[in-house]
Amino acid sequence: MLIFTLRRFSLFFFTLLLLTMLSFSLSFLFPGEQLINLTGQVSASPEQLAVLANEYQQQSGILSQYVSYLKHLFQGDMGYSMTSHLPISTEVLNRLPATVELASVALLVAMFVGIPVGFCAAIYHRKVPDNLILTIAMIGYSIPVFWLGILAILVFSIKLGWFPSSGQISLLFEIKHITGLQLIDIILSDSPYKWQAFQDATRHLILPVIVVALAPATIFMRLARTAMLEVLDTHYIKAAKAKGLTFIQIIYRHAMRNAIIKVIRDIGLQFANLITIAMVTEVIFSWPGIGSWLIESIYQRDYTAIQGGLIVLSSFIFIVHIIIDLVYAALNPLAREPRHGT
């Protein structure tokens, strides 16, 4: 397990190194002055710029420039946003939790809906339920997310008026920013309208979560179905059948656990996809997350924010990926070391 973990971390380290290189070279590739692109100090005086140039070692070679850029990064200094003039780190800390909230709830929903349905399809292999589920999965996977989001707003917000169309919570509730995760902040807050705020925040969460969760859920369905079919085809299931276990016992005790492990490995891969969908969804539902912030920065040509957002978002996806890998390895000895295998 230790070697496995170390291997993952070295991979993480080198990927991050490549990412910072990309981000650093972006500051040269973007139009305008490189130092300003890097620091975001658009309205700095010549003296301030001289100080900054010294800090980022502009007079020395490109390698020491890169090293000093890395130093700043590790101190959490990603420069200032060109539009809001706030530090990028502050902006990211304000925005990332909302995305984490949306993405993790959506991931949970996708898993809890997708995996059981997929198992169901495998159990009724090549029967009506299987075909039905496969069709639904195909349709769900093919619907473009921006269209689905707008359609959801049109039907559920405008026509039926069931759910709000934008934001995390009604502006009337004053919830202090503690963790940034809205639902947890509400529980921690001392607002007299706590319970109502919680309900309101949940109502705000429902539509975007459904929109984000749809595509991953259909993928989980198909993954779970394939995994279950593979497992049902193995010798140990046949042995269990021969022992005289009932079908339900076989599914619950043997098949499900082994199939779930195969699905978990792919959750990490799906997470990157989920974040991409969440970015588009955030724009549609005016969700104050990092995705809508990044897209807004692209519109505004806020180069410093684009570089910072890129690094933060990719490292975030990568960290989640590693965590899921570790969980998978902890659950499945086969993945840790080949010698556990046959």
Next chain:
Amino acid sequence: MAYSTLTYYYRFALLILVLSGCDSNEALSLSKKSIIYCSEGPPESFNPQTVSSGTTIDATSHQLYNRLIEFSPIDNAIIPAIAKSWHVTRDGKMITFYLRKDIQFHQTSYFMPTRALNADDVLFSFNRMLDINHEYHPISGGKYPFFQNAQLTNLIDNIEKINDHTIRFRLAHADSSFLANIGGDSAVILSKEYADELVELNAMQEIDMLPIGTGPFKFKQYSSGAFIRYEPHSNYWRGKSELKQLVFDITPRDTARLTKLLAGECDVIAYPIAHEKIKQHPNLILESVISFNVGYFGFNTRKPPFDNPLVRKALSYAINKQAILEAVYTGQAEVANGIIPNSSWAYDARITSQDYSITTAQELLTQAGYSNGFSMDLWAMPVQRSYNPDAITMAKLIQADLQKIGVEVNIVSGYEWSTFLRKVSEGEHQSVLLGWSADNPDPDNFFSSLLSCSSANTGSNRTFWCNKKFDQLLEKALKTDNINKRKAYYSKALKLINEEVPLIPIAHSKRYQARANSVKGTVLRAIGGVDFNGVTKN
């Protein structure tokens, strides 16, 4: 044991039921007694003295502050506010304001007032703008656009405190639009006590970002570019607002504003689209006010053939204003009968514009000696303004109209806006499509700026029409403060414009707003924009 556990659970369940019951009633009252206004953009500052943009005025001026005098929402006449009365000397050069004694400033987390409003606050608020040596003058850039545009810096000689509740303005010359300017959106009264406290704290720039005023609402929170949260001012001198909160939800996209209105997330929205959809909706109301502006077709009366009044009049019969209204303003405007809109007190319903009649136009042209027509240049402004959202299209429609009476129009466009304005004020044009937005509801703001001889010299009168009789009427109107007499003078002036036709007024544009029908009260005003004082919800 089992029994007691059971009762415990029952009690717990009952408690939750009761608690949640209370809670939902409370929250119901929170959303039922709060208004969310979806505005079109973020304010630049929380002090309307320092900016002139409509968005900032909407967000701050009438919510946070009061003025010495204000305008009645009904007929835009001047009514008392901080000044309970005022007196103008016979020569019109000295104006004394008597202040109310019961006006309290906002109590917020960042400032606790110890005294009521007095003359020092008024003095401070005006001297900040007028006196370039004032310590607060350069704060937030030192620009006071409204005051500088209205020439008040030159008009006001000095301001003098007579006693704690009396203040006197001395003017360089009589000017009856002075009162209208003092009641303008930017002439708000700030707290001197707060300003002094900020000097001690060495945080003077906060005066414009953490505002203290006397208005119906006080500042609670501003999340940059996202929302503004106001709470009612509990000691407001006109009575505390019934609302619990007033939130400005900043939503720049017009489709997003409409969605939020339809989904019930906003109670009131600024500048709505899809008017028909809103009108059809059973729970929504579409409102509009006619703005204090005018879009016009002006002639350079120094250049032939427009030095001949008959030619100008002939053209005024040939223009189909209704068609222009539909094509250019998409119906969001009203036909202009004169240069002032009908929401002004000087409007005279008896004076109407020329009807659309090709035959009359042709007759007049023949009388003027142009029976075969002529060719002319028409300059179309290159930018969008509310008084003229699309001058090029308007020029094309006029071109088609005038072709019917044999007048050939060459449209001149393509100049950049500042070049365009310079060339037009130098009189290079033959005729021009332009407009005027009033800074205050005083009718003089239209008459003098657009058509007086003096503005023909300074260039804001783009027709260069200079009529001694007209100027005398304006002068007489400014010298008297009897509103009926003023109205009579302005009626004569309007009649004169109608006979001489130095310009053809085309339209007064409208400003729209949509709201849920649970919101009661007047929110939108012709002058001063949005005002939530006295607005309720049920």
